[in-house]
Amino acid sequence: MNIYIYTLGCRLNQAESESIAERFRNAGFTLSGWSDADLVIVNSCTVTAKAEQKARRMIRRFAERSEVIVTGCYAELGRDEVKALSERVTVFSLKEKASLLSLPEHISSAVHSGLSLHDAIVSFTCRNTDLFAFDASSFQYHSRAYLKVQDGCDNHCGYCRTTIARGPSVFLSSDEVVRRALEIEARGFHEIMLTGVNLTMYDHEGNGLGGLVEKLLAALGGGMRLRLSSMEPDHVDDRLLETLYDSRMQPHFHIPIQSASQYVLERASRRYSIEHVEYIIRRMRDAKDDPFIACDVIAGLPGEGEKEFMDTFRFLDENGFAAMHVFPYSPRPGTPLYGARDRAEERVRDERAEKLRKLSARHSAEYIARQMGKKLEILAEEGNEGTTGNYLKGRIILPHGRVPVRGMIYEGVVTSTDPFELSAVL
């Protein structure tokens, strides 16, 4: 039987989709293109209206040929709307998502005993409601392990629907995180990415994410690298920033800044000052040699006039981000800013987004060019491909045409930046 998985949204969704795919592959299913698939799983996102539109368009298309399971944040908030797209659609809420890990066995035995695929899916009982079920065993075929330590968010940023879909912040106990990390290490991984919806909101027994990272670094061996998926500025404190000086902390950071205008940040109920963001960036650059610092920015938020936009543009230009993820603002139903009238008209918003994308392309190119001749570590992935500590995708060139071992870390000198290549130092 053929299966296709279509993913929208964040890195957490991507990682969870990969794990689900592996479970299906293990159970004898074939991962195919969507046009050959008997079953399509859509892991959806609600962050923008565009992401939802795209999900609807694709679900309709998939349902013309296949059974479709829809999960993720949009499925959570728009259950009825999604269900109404086709009779072939079955919705799994966020709580039921982890059950998809055991769905392949159920389908195999139900179809074997004569049920149609549709009946097999609707007869499935979701028993696994653990938000943290995607553990080490579900990442066994990946080069790096993703360890989800937090879910949900207690902030109610004016534009964000994620917090409505995901609910309040919850997290794994630090002992459980360490136990899972040690299990991952024992399986032979060399890199763990800590993930969460709002990772820096992690706060077990008042120790924050900084306390958790300290505990992990103390427990893990010298060969294990740690990477943080994203750092919301409001909970980034000195304790967390101090941990970045450990060489196992990878020089790759992502900060959802959204705007560099204090007025716009306050209008969107973001709880930090732009001075705090500057401080975080300064500490990151102090802790690491030319780290890859990426950010999210939203063009056209309510309250963003020409002056506020230029403040943001200048800030992003002066701070030289290696990558910027630019989102044109779209009002989301149910959010505090939904009815705001002081937002830029769409044409202006899109022009601003375009300017930011061009700025991002320039800074990315400069960042990559600066890597020439540097000695970097790179984690081997598919074939000769890999990802460096500072999160650049590149080719690993080994002597005598040898192929790198997946999951291994190599040290190499950057010998070309276009295409990005490292010659391994052995």
Ligand code: SF4
């Ligand atoms: S911090 Fe704000 S933008 Fe991020 S998930 Fe929470 S509410 Fe949404």
